[in-house]
Amino acid sequence: MKPLYVYSDELLKYRFSDTHPFNQMRLKMTTDLLKAAGFLKDSDIVDPRVATEDEIKLVHTEDYVEAVKRAGHFELTDEELINFGLNTEDTPQFENMHEKCSMLVGATLRAVDLIMNGRAKKVTSLAGGLHHGFSGKASGFCIYNDAAIACEYLRQNFNQRVLYIDTDAHHGDGVQFIFYDNKDIMTYSIHETGRYLFPGTGHVTERGVDNGFGFSVNLPVDAFTEDNSYLEVFKESLERTAELFQPDIIVSVNGVDAHYRDPMTHLSLTSKSYEEIPRFVNYIADKYAHGKWLALGGGGYNIWQVVPRAWAQVWLAMNDKEAPTGPLPQAFLDEYKPLSKLEFPESWQDDLDDYMDIPRRSEITEKNQLVLDRIMMYLE
Numbered sequence: 001m002k003p004l005y006v007y008s009d010e011l012l013k014y015r016f017s018d019t020h021p022f023n024q025m026r027l028k029m030t031t032d033l034l035k036a037a038g039f040l041k042d043s044d045i046v047d048p049r050v051a052t053e054d055e056i057k058l059v060h061t062e063d064y065v066e067a068v069k070r071a072g073h074f075e076l077t078d079e080e081l082i083n084f085g086l087n088t089e090d091t092p093q094f095e096n097m098h099e100k101c102s103m104l105v106g107a108t109l110r111a112v113d114l115i116m117n118g119r120a121k122k123v124t125s126l127a128g129g130l131h132h133g134f135s136g137k138a139s140g141f142c143i144y145n146d147a148a149i150a151c152e153y154l155r156q157n158f159n160q161r162v163l164y165i166d167t168d169a170h171h172g173d174g175v176q177f178i179f180y181d182n183k184d185i186m187t188y189s190i191h192e193t194g195r196y197l198f199p200g201t202g203h204v205t206e207r208g209v210d211n212g213f214g215f216s217v218n219l220p221v222d223a224f225t226e227d228n229s230y231l232e233v234f235k236e237s238l239e240r241t242a243e244l245f246q247p248d249i250i251v252s253v254n255g256v257d258a259h260y261r262d263p264m265t266h267l268s269l270t271s272k273s274y275e276e277i278p279r280f281v282n283y284i285a286d287k288y289a290h291g292k293w294l295a296l297g298g299g300g301y302n303i304w305q306v307v308p309r310a311w312a313q314v315w316l317a318m319n320d321k322e323a324p325t326g327p328l329p330q331a332f333l334d335e336y337k338p339l340s341k342l343e344f345p346e347s348w349q350d351d352l353d354d355y356m357d358i359p360r361r362s363e364i365t366e367k368n369q370l371v372l373d374r375i376m377m378y379l380e
C-alpha cells in the first residue's frame with residue numbers, strides 16, 4: 001500500500017488575515033514543489049472531508065464550538081471573545097471560521113480513515129497539526145485541535161494506543177493537557193525551552209496525572225540548539241518512548257519552526273535535521289507501530305526559505321526516498337522566486353551562507369544532555 005497525501009485548495013482558506021504569520025500558502029507551495037520534482041502524483045492525492053460537529057466535540061466543549069460558529073459571523077461580545085481565546089492578536093476571528101476549521105479537521109480525519117480502513121498505512125496531511133487548541137479555548141493560531149481530535153477518534157472508534165510525536169519548536173501543550181490523565185495516548189514533545197518561548201510549558205516534570213502519569217514526555221532543549229545535539233536527544237529519547245509504550249499507530253506534528261531562519265523561535269536547526277527527523281519517525285513507525293503513521297503539519301513561519309523544502313521531506317520519508325540534493329525544480333523556482341521578498345533558496349539543502357556560529361555550543365549541548373539523561377531515567 002503506497003502512502004497517500006490529503007490536499008485540496010479549500011484548505012488554504014484557514015486564514016486569519018493577509019498580515020498574520022500563519023499562512024497556508026506554505027501548504028500549496030509544498031504540494032507544488034513535490035509535484036514539480038516528480039515526487040507527488042495526482043493519484044497520490046485524496047480530497048479532504050468536512051469534520052462533523054460530533055467529531056469536533058470529541059475533545060472540544062459544546063459551548064466552545066457554538067462560540068466559534070458565532071464568532072465566524074461576528075456575533076460574540078468582547079467578553080465572550082476573551083473567554084474563548086478568540087479575537088486575540090494570535091488567534092483573531094475571521095469569517096466562517098467554524099466551517100473553514102471543520103474542513104481542516106476533516107482533512108486530518110480523512111487521513112485517519114484512510115489508514116484505519118486499509119487504504120494506506122501512512123498518510124500525510126500537512127494542513128493540520130494545530131496543537132495549541134484547548135478543549136474550550138483557542139490559543140496560538142489554533143482554533144480546533146485537529147491533532148488531539150485525531151488521537152481521540154483513533155482511541156474511541158478503533159481502540160488504538162496512539163503515540164503522539166511533536167517536533168514543533170513550540171510545546172504541544174493543547175494535545176498534552178487534553179490527554180494528561182490518559183494512558184492510551186502517549187504525548188512526546190521536543191521543543192525549545194519555555195523560558196523564552198510561547199507557550200511556556202513543556203518542562204521535563206510535566207509527566208501526566210492519575211492514570212496518565214508517565215505518559216507525557218517532554219524534551220525542552222535550550223535556545224540556539226543545533227542539529228547534532230537536537231538529533232541526539234530526539235533519537236535516543238523517542239526510540240525509548242516507543243519501545244516502552246508499544247503504540248498501535250503514530251500521529252506526528254511536523255512543525256519546522258526550529259529552523260535557524262524561522263522568525264518566531266530561537267533554535268538553530270538546518271535542513272539536515274528536517275531530512276533526518278521524518279525518516280527517523282518512519283523508522284519508529286515501521287519498528288514499533290505496525291508501519292502506521294499519520295503525519296500532520298504544524299508551525300513554520302518562513303514560508304519562502306524553509307517550509308516547502310522541509311515539509312517535502314515528510315512525504316519523501318514516508319515513501320522511503322533519500323533526501324534529494326542539487327537544485328530545486330526550475331518550474332517551482334519560476335513560479336515562486338519572483339514572489340519572494342527574501343532571497344529564495346535554489347537547492348534542496350541550505351547553503352548556510354547566513355548561518356551564525358553559536359558561541360555557547362558546548363554549554364547548550366551539556367544542558368540538553370542533562371535533559372536527555374533525566375528523561376531516560378524516567379523511562380527506565
